[in-house]
Amino acid sequence: MSAAFGSENSRDLIILTTIAAIPMGQVSTYGDIAKQAGYPGLARHVAKILAKLPSSSNIPWHRVVNSQRRISFPKGSPAYFQQYKLLLKEGIEFQQSGLIPRTFFLPC
DNA sequence: TCTTTGACGATTT
DNA sequence: TAAATCGCCAAAG
Numbered sequence: 696m697s698a699a700f701g702s703e704n705s706r707d708l709i710i711l712t713t714i715a716a717i718p719m720g721q722v723s724t725y726g727d728i729a730k731q732a733g734y735p736g737l738a739r740h741v742a743k744i745l746a747k748l749p750s751s752s753n754i755p756w757h758r759v760v761n762s763q764r765r766i767s768f769p770k771g772s773p774a775y776f777q778q779y780k781l782l783l784k785e786g787i788e789f790q791q792s793g794l795i796p797r798t799f800f801l802p803c
Numbered sequence: 804t805c806t807t808t809g810a811c812g813a814t815t816t
Numbered sequence: 817t818a819a820a821t822c823g824c825c826a827a828a829g
Contacts, residue, residue, distance in 0.1 A: 724811090724812090725810075725811055725812085726811070726812060729811090736812095736824065736825070737811095737824090737825065737826075738811040738812060738824085738825095739808095739809055739810095739811045739812090739824075739825065739826080740809090740811090740825070740826060740827085741810085741811080742809060742810045742811060743808090743809060743810085743826080743827075745810060746809075746810060756810085759810080760810090761810080761811060761812080762811070762812055762813080763812090766810085767810040767811075768810060774810075778810090792817085792818095
């Protein structure tokens, strides 16, 4: 069951649930997800969970960017473009340097 | 135990 | 604004 999400412990599942709650067309950050899930300071762990996330999951991983409002993959990499396209498809715009406008953030 | 590793974050230059 | 630096913390070997 939980294996379908690539995680086993409850903490990871809570974090994944938090990510799943990000509304369509909006984005959040690794740090905010960790904080909202009840694990402040574990931004890097959020990244690790997403890294081992199987493609079969329906977790909106692409709605998670870094605190600088940028996609956390090297610009030009396949992964970068994949996330870029998914976000564009949801109506999210990018500025020239790959920056995402504050309009699309849901932090408190 | 110690060291390395990350789809990170905040601060400083 | 961009790049370098340091801090952070759990997982894996």
